[in-house]
Amino acid sequence: MKSLKITKSLFLIISLLLHTIAYIQFHYGGEFYDLPQRWTTDFDILFFLSCTFTLIIYIFNQKKNVVLLFFILRTITFFIIGIPFGNLLDLEYMLLFALLVDVIFFTPYPVNLILSLIILTVSVILQMPMNIYYIPRSAPSLINMLSYGFFGIIVSIIMILLRKTMDENTKDNLIMDGMDGMVTRLIEVNKEYLEYAARIKNESTKNERKRIIQELHDIVGKSFTNIFAMMDASLKYPPSNMDEQKEIFTWAREQAQTGLDETRVVLYRMREMKEPDLKTKTIVNLIETFQQATRVKVEVSWGNLPSYRNTEIELIIYNVIQESLVNAFRHGKASQINIIFWMNEENLLLSIEDNGKGGDSNKKGIGQSGMEKRVSEVGGTIVFRQTKRGYEVQMSIPREEIKKDE
Incomplete structure (x- = not known):
């Protein structure tokens, strides 16, 4: 409009x-x-x-x-x-x-x-x-009248072509605005879904752990109860009746072995219950949603990024990538976006570069100011700059911040 x-x-x-x-x-x-x-x-x-x-x-x-x-x-x-x-x-x-x-x-x-x-x-x-x-x-004169009509026709044609061009640009802008809104909403919905799924998974994990603990309690309790009962029974037999005592001790050993095996199975299941790390779930889902909605190609290089579960850092990285993707599509009209992660001895590094037309790196919009604020709160830095190929966002977060909640 x-x-x-x-x-x-x-x-x-x-x-x-x-x-x-x-x-x-x-x-x-x-x-x-x-x-x-x-x-x-x-x-x-x-x-x-x-x-x-x-x-x-x-x-x-x-x-x-x-x-x-x-x-x-x-x-x-x-x-x-x-x-x-x-x-x-x-x-x-x-x-x-x-x-x-x-x-x-x-x-x-x-x-x-x-x-x-x-x-x-x-x-x-x-x-x-x-x-x-x-x-x-x-x-x-006839010549003046012909000139008058000729120039009138030329001006009409030029203005009509200009009008059609402007109409097409306006239509394209309206379509782009509509797509911007759709992409933003899709990403927001995707984020809400991921947060909801994470909450459900956390609840499921907690419930599963409670169930396993109860199961472990039942296994250990049952096994030891049976062993105690058999030991009590063995005390009733006189020392001369070794065959009966041997049979009871054999049963007790079998009960102990069964309880140990079942306990190992339960403990193994608990050890396998890990939270999904950021790079295999949240960002992948975000990028897939963005690509499906915009047809913009996004390539991700995880570098030497380790698995970590710092909720605050995950949210900051997610927001930076989300805002950068939307800006590259909306303002830069990019068709290719490259995301690169790298961890050195001191910092987690993130680079998001596109092939779009970019913008004025000296003028920060609301989205960029928000990214800058969130990153600075954890001691990090973020830079926006024009490149020969397009536009780049570079983020750096201290390594010790990532390890805090691990």
């Missing part, structure tokens, strides 16, 4: 500029036009009405009936102003071009083309000998 408003304003400025040129021509060439003084006053009134009608058409361009009414008045005003100049067409050129600008912009194609041809035809027909304020005015 913003680009459409800019386009409307541009055409309005062109129309009013042509009006102004015509006004200056008239008042600085009054003697040359050889018109009575009365016509100067009439010209000023009609000129004011013409500018007013143009402004009304611009302001109420969404109301078709209003636009139609004032287009008719605007066209009539043009013909009334132009007729007295007879064979002096230089001033009428400016007024004609101003009217064509209004017609071509404020009416859709091909209606604007048809109206332009009608206005040109009627304007040429009216260039005939007549008396104006009892002063005979001769018609323009």
